[in-house]
Amino acid sequence: MSSAALSRWAGDALIPIDYCDPTEWVVEAADSWLTTDGTAFALRLHRDRFFAAAAERGAGLEGFTDAALASFWEASIAAIPAKGDWFPRVELQSKNGAASFLYRERTAPPLSSSVALATHRGPELRRVPTIKGPDLGAMMQVRRAAQERGADDGVILTPDGFVVEGGTTSIVWWRGDILFGAPEGPGWEEFDRVDSVTARSVFGLATALGVETHREPVTPAELDGTEVWALNALHGIRIVTSWVDGADEDGAGRGRLQLAELPGRLALWRSRREALRKPVRAAAA
Incomplete structure (x- = not known):
């Protein structure tokens, strides 16, 4: 397979295809993660998220079954190269x-440990905010709009x-030694978003380490003077x-926040996360 290969699941194997017209197919569910020399972080959580999204979006589609989903997943994991940095993506289309499963084998882009953000000032583009896949194109528009303003990613706000x-990315922040994130769950539907595997794992790690965590609604301006992290499966923290x-x-203006960084904290948490990597084959089932 090439470094940008596309394959469709044919019921018993992944069949390479040369081209996929995005206007012909609708992405119903998708998931992606970074693999490095055959290891990945929290792959089981990616599997669970993809399976749940696919089951919800695939209900009623011709050809979609739990067995087909499981077989496709196993074949996709087996197809990931054992050496190098890769950012594969699985999709239900x-x-x-009718349902179809697609595997995208992608080389990982250059990784970074820092990022610049911009408040998204355009309209709400998401249609299905809690499921990764249907809004991939919309989220890329948010990102591109931010890049046109000199940032790397845009941040969506509530009304x-x-x-x-x-x-x-998922956005979290520190107030002293307390880790914060946006509200979630019943009563906070205006904060509906994709359940970030990286954010869930970071909060889980914080709990395991005895680090206090909280949820709060916050405007960008209220983050002035705090340490802010952007999390995703590709770059991590x-x-x-x-x-x-x-x-x-x-x-109305172009004000930039004055953000903080506690020396050593980012490096420590990035190393903690890296230590939790597991072989892809062992973590896939």
Whole structure:
């Protein structure tokens, strides 16, 4: 397989294809993760998230069964190269009421430990905010709009201006030694977002280490002076170094937040996360 190979599940094997027209197929569910020399972080959680999303979005699609999903997953894991850095993606697609599974074998782009953010000032583009897949194109638009303003990713806000998530990242922050994240669950539906595997794992690690955690609604301006992290499966934990329009509640100016960083904390948590990597084959089932 090439470093940018596409394959469709044919019921008993992955069959390479040359081209996939995104206008013909609808992505119903998707998941991706970083593999390094045959190891991955929290792959079981990615599997669980993809299976749950696929079961919800695939219900009623011709050809979708739990058995087909499980077989496709196993074949996709087996197809990931054992050497090098890869960022594979699995997808459930639909066309005219029929289901199809797609595996994308992608080389990992250059990784970083820092990121610049920008408040997203456009309309709400997400249609299915709690499931990864249907809104991949919309989230890329959020990211591209941020890049046009000199940032790496955009941050979506609630109608009242509270932080929800980034286009490709989950946002968390520190107040002293307490780790914070956006609200979630019943009663906080305006904060609906994709359940981030990396964020869930970081909060789980914090709990295991006895680090206090909290949830709070927060505007970008209220993060001034804090240490902010952007999390995702590709880069892991990154420090936010700047935030375009973060200090402007009404979006009228170009204010940037003054963000902090406790020396050594980012490196420590990145190393803790890396220590939890497991062989892909062992973690896949």
